[in-house]
Amino acid sequence: MAGFQDVFKMLSPAYAFGSSGVGSNFLFGQPEKEQQFQKFTPEQQSALDQLLQQGLQSSDISGIEGMARKRFEEETIPTLAERFTSMGSGGQRSSAFQSALGRAGSDLESQLAALKPQIGMQQLGMGLQPRYDIGYKPASQGALSGLLPALAQLLPLLAGL
Numbered sequence: 001m002a003g004f005q006d007v008f009k010m011l012s013p014a015y016a017f018g019s020s021g022v023g024s025n026f027l028f029g030q031p032e033k034e035q036q037f038q039k040f041t042p043e044q045q046s047a048l049d050q051l052l053q054q055g056l057q058s059s060d061i062s063g064i065e066g067m068a069r070k071r072f073e074e075e076t077i078p079t080l081a082e083r084f085t086s087m088g089s090g091g092q093r094s095s096a097f098q099s100a101l102g103r104a105g106s107d108l109e110s111q112l113a114a115l116k117p118q119i120g121m122q123q124l125g126m127g128l129q130p131r132y133d134i135g136y137k138p139a140s141q142g143a144l145s146g147l148l149p150a151l152a153q154l155l156p157l158l159a160g161l
Helices: 004-011 013-017 022-028 042-056 062-085 095-127 143-159
Strands: 033-038 132-137
Touching (some): 062 095
Antiparallel strands (some): 033 132
16 A cells, blocks of 8 residues: 555655656646856867967967066166266276176066966966856746646636535
C-alpha cells in the first residue's frame, strides 16, 4: 500500500512528466531561479584571453621606451647642458655635470623598469574580467496555474447542482 508521501510524489509534475520538466513547465510553470549569462561574445573572450596571456608574460613597452629615450636625448640632456654652460666655461666638463647627467639617466631607467610590470598588471587585469553575470529569472505561471483557481471557484457551484 502506498503511503501519503508516495501518493503525493506520484501527483507531482516531475513524476507525471519525467525529469526533463518540458510538459511540467508548460502546465505548472517554472520556479524563480538565478541564471548565468555570458557577458562577452566568443570573439571578445578570445581577445580577453590574449590580454591575459600578454599580462602573464613580459610586457612590451618598446614604443613607450623609445619615446622616453628620445625625449631624454632631445630635452633633458640639452637642458642640463644649457644649465651647466650658463655657469661658465668648463661647466659641461665638471664632475657636477656628469653626476647630474648620470642621475637623470638613472631616473629614466628606474621609471621605465617600474612601468613594465605596471603595464603587465593592467593587461592582466583586463584579461581577468568576469566572463558571466548572474541574473534573476522570476517564476512563470503554467497553463494549469490559472485554471486551477478558476476550477476551485466553480466546484461549489457544480456541487450545488
